[in-house]
Amino acid sequence: MPTQKDDVYGDHISHNFNDELMELKTEFLKMGGMVEAQLENAIQSLVDGDGHLAEQIRAKDKQVDKMEMDLDEEATLIIARRQPTARDLRLVISVIKMVADLERVGDEAKKIAKLTIKLSEEGQAPRGYVEVRHIGTHVLGMLHDSLDAFARLDSEQALRIMKEDKRVDEEYQAAARTLLTFMMEDTRNISRCMSVMWVLRALERVGDHACNIAENVIFMAKGEDVRHTPVEEAERVVGR
Amino acid sequence: MNTLNTMVTGEAQMPEESVIPAQEDKPEETVIEEGKTVGRPFTDDPKFKLRNVEVFYGQDRAIKNVSLDIARNEVIAFIGPSGCGKSTLLRCLNRMNDSIDICRVKGSLQLDGQDIYDPRRDVVELRARVGMVFQKPNPFPKSVYDNVAYGPRIHGLANRKSDLDQIVESSLRKAGLWEEVKDRLDATATGMSGGQQQRLCIARAIAVSPEVVLMDEPCSALDPIATAKVEELIAELSESYTIVIVTHSMQQAARVSHRTAYFHLGHLVEVNETKKVFTSPEHELTESYITGRFG
Numbered sequence: 436m437p438t439q440k441d442d443v444y445g446d447h448i449s450h451n452f453n454d455e456l457m458e459l460k461t462e463f464l465k466m467g468g469m470v471e472a473q474l475e476n477a478i479q480s481l482v483d484g485d486g487h488l489a490e491q492i493r494a495k496d497k498q499v500d501k502m503e504m505d506l507d508e509e510a511t512l513i514i515a516r517r518q519p520t521a522r523d524l525r526l527v528i529s530v531i532k533m534v535a536d537l538e539r540v541g542d543e544a545k546k547i548a549k550l551t552i553k554l555s556e557e558g559q560a561p562r563g564y565v566e567v568r569h570i571g572t573h574v575l576g577m578l579h580d581s582l583d584a585f586a587r588l589d590s591e592q593a594l595r596i597m598k599e600d601k602r603v604d605e606e607y608q609a610a611a612r613t614l615l616t617f618m619m620e621d622t623r624n625i626s627r628c629m630s631v632m633w634v635l636r637a638l639e640r641v642g643d644h645a646c647n648i649a650e651n652v653i654f655m656a657k658g659e660d661v662r663h664t665p666v667e668e669a670e671r672v673v674g675r
Numbered sequence: 676m677n678t679l680n681t682m683v684t685g686e687a688q689m690p691e692e693s694v695i696p697a698q699e700d701k702p703e704e705t706v707i708e709e710g711k712t713v714g715r716p717f718t719d720d721p722k723f724k725l726r727n728v729e730v731f732y733g734q735d736r737a738i739k740n741v742s743l744d745i746a747r748n749e750v751i752a753f754i755g756p757s758g759c760g761k762s763t764l765l766r767c768l769n770r771m772n773d774s775i776d777i778c779r780v781k782g783s784l785q786l787d788g789q790d791i792y793d794p795r796r797d798v799v800e801l802r803a804r805v806g807m808v809f810q811k812p813n814p815f816p817k818s819v820y821d822n823v824a825y826g827p828r829i830h831g832l833a834n835r836k837s838d839l840d841q842i843v844e845s846s847l848r849k850a851g852l853w854e855e856v857k858d859r860l861d862a863t864a865t866g867m868s869g870g871q872q873q874r875l876c877i878a879r880a881i882a883v884s885p886e887v888v889l890m891d892e893p894c895s896a897l898d899p900i901a902t903a904k905v906e907e908l909i910a911e912l913s914e915s916y917t918i919v920i921v922t923h924s925m926q927q928a929a930r931v932s933h934r935t936a937y938f939h940l941g942h943l944v945e946v947n948e949t950k951k952v953f954t955s956p957e958h959e960l961t962e963s964y965i966t967g968r969f970g
Contacts, residue, residue: 447967518926520953520965658955 443588444526455513456523460586462509463530463537466502467582470541473499474578474641477547478571481634482564486555492548499541506534525658529651533585536644540578543637543644550630561624562617563631566610570638573603577645584649590656590673593649597661597669603642610635705960707942710740713957714947715934718746722887722917723768728782730763730772737763739941741782750909750918752928752949755938756964761921764938765889767791768919769805770798786887803830806880810892812872814864814879819856822864822875823847826883842882849915850878851908870901877908881916888912890920894927906931925965929953937961 444456473492480488510531513519519527554560577596584592611632618628653661653673661669710727721744730738738760745751753761763772770791772778784791791801803826814822823843826832833839843860847853852874856862864875873893880888890909894902909918909931922928928935928949935952937945937960945958956962963969 448969449967452967520925520929521956521962523966524954 444523449517452517455509455517456526459506459509459513459527459530462502462506463534464582464586466499466506466534466537467578467585469495469499469502470537470544471575471578471582473541473544474547474571475575477544477551478567478575478638481547481551481554482568484551484555484559486552489548489551489555493545496541496545499538503534503538507531510534522655522658525655529655533648533651536647540641540644543641546637547634550634554627554630557627557630560627560631563610563614563628563635566606566613567631567634567638570603570606570610570635573599573606574638574641574645577603577642578648581645581648581652584652585655588652588656590653593652593656594666594669594673596649597646597666600642600646603639607635607639707939707944707960709942710742712742712943713945713961714951716743716936716943716946718744718749720747721745722747722787724783724785724788725764726783728764728767728780728784730760730767730781731777731779732763732775733777737941738767741941741943743936743943743946745917745919746934747917748913748915749934750913750920750932751946752932752935753919753921753938754923754925754928754935754964756969758940759938760941761936761938762891765891765919765921768887768889769802769807771802771807773798803883804885805887805889806883806885807889807891808873808876808880808893810895812869812876812896814867814872814875816863816865818861819847819864819867819875820860823878823882826879830883832883846878846882847875849881849912850874851904851911852878868901870897870904873897873901873905874908877905877912881912885916887917887919890918892921892923895923902927925953937964939964 442457442460444460445453447453447456473495476488477492479485480492510527513527517523577599580592581596583589584596614628614632614635618625647662650660650662650669653659653669657672657675659672661672723743723745725741725743725745728738728741728743729736741760741764753765755761766772767780767784768786768791772780780792786801786805790796815825817825820843823846824833824839827839827842833842844853844857847856852871855871856867856875864872867875873896877888877893894905897905906927909920912918913933920928920931929952932949934946935949936943937952937956937958939960945952945956945961947957951957952961953965956965
């Protein structure tokens with residue numbers, strides 16, 4: 436983490452303002468770390484069939500929710516007190532949006548944990564775990580990289596993450612087809628394979644959220660909103 | 676004539692801010708390229724056209740090679756730290772700096788294509804076209820009615836009392852003050868609240884049918900409610916007049932203006948659409964100032 440002295444959000448005449456923004460960034464990254472851990476554990480619990488770990492993940496989701504509310508409140512207070520402008524304003528607005536994405540990732544991890552518990556009761560699914568591990572690793576990496584891009588205000592890294600999203604979608608489609616085939620071969624597999632399908636869906640969603648975070652990092656760094664625009668447009672903005 | 680003119684338009688005063696550049700520059704101070712302004716300083720068919728304007732107070736160069744267009748019916752805010760020259764430039768637009776002996780203005784300043792500083796120009800007529808509202812409300816120690824009627828009277832804008840009555844009422848209405856004062860037009864203006872006095876000064880300025888209203892921190896001395904009323908008024912007035920407002924409040928500039936001009940040590944650093952200046956300014960000096968990284 437950069438110190439306050441060399442952080443681009445530091446250096447205000449008001450030291451209190453510096454502190455508030457640093458605090459906001461630090462807490463956001465803490466929440467990011469918590470959610471990353473939740474997701475990693477959720478994938479692990481599924482692959483290992485570890486119901487106990489899955490229960491822990493479900494319980495911990497409350498902490499993630501609390502962090503979301505605390506961060507929203509902190510951001511609101513900064514707006515009320517400081518009327519931030521320019522890069523400070525973009526930071527605060529972006530944090531509010533990204534916190535929602537992180538909370539949803541937390542929810543997806545919780546969903547995966549629930550499915551793990553279900554599968555451990557029904558007996559493991561015969562297929563799909565390789566795909567879960569593969570896509571899981573992929574989106575975990577995207578999430579980690581998006582938080583890293585935020586910490587360093589790195590719009591180029593953010594752009595790379597945006598480009599990854601398409602690959603995740605393709606991997607998900609391929610995995611879904613595989614599972615479908617398997618379900619058609621033996622209808623007794625359907626219930627358990629569907630559980631794995633939901634896990635894959637949740638992971639694909641995590642990829643989307645990582646992408647959203649990346650789009651916000653570009654907004655913070657470059658001052659332009661690249662949502663709902665082609666990747667080429669984002670490339671132009673980042674290259675500016 | 677000049678004294679009379681000063682009475683009509685209010686006080687002419689030495690600039691309060693120092694024109695000596697700040698001594699405590701940061702070591703890695705960004706170099707400003709003289710005469711280069713980032714953003715959109717020029718417009719089509721401008722009301723004011725300023726080119727290579729320089730203003731000196733004695734030996735001190737307070738305005739450095741500034742070129743800017745001010746569009747018709749726009750509200751443009753001048754912002755910048757104390758001593759940056761924003762009030763100095765504002766006062767050039769209606770030659771209020773004439774009354775400061777050591778002040779010299781160079782370069783080209785045009786209003787509707789005509790040189791403001793042409794020696795043959797009637798300064799009184801200029802100041803009727805380009806009115807001014809000051810930081811501290813300064814109503815005359817006369818009645819509300821006479822405050823507003825003064826300008827039209829001396830400019831011969833109304834021959835009959837009924838015409839004058841109409842001008843006074845219309846001006847007070849436009850300034851959002853009519854309902855509050857219509858039953859006490861004879862009351863002394865100095866007995867009104869600060870916010871009312873300032874709106875009276877605005878009414879006084881617009882009573883002579885100006886084309887431009889210059890405002891030098893018009894809300895600094897007002898409470899938040901009065902400030903809000905004056906800001907609402909500015910939005911309405913811009914439909915009929917061009918408005919140039921100097922302000923220390925970032926939020927006010929963001930609320931009331933269409934374009935914002937950032938001044939720094941006499942240089943015009945950036946001019947852009949206000950929403951751009953306050954969300955993603957182009958120049959790092961602009962961003963440093965508006966985010967409170969230096970004053």
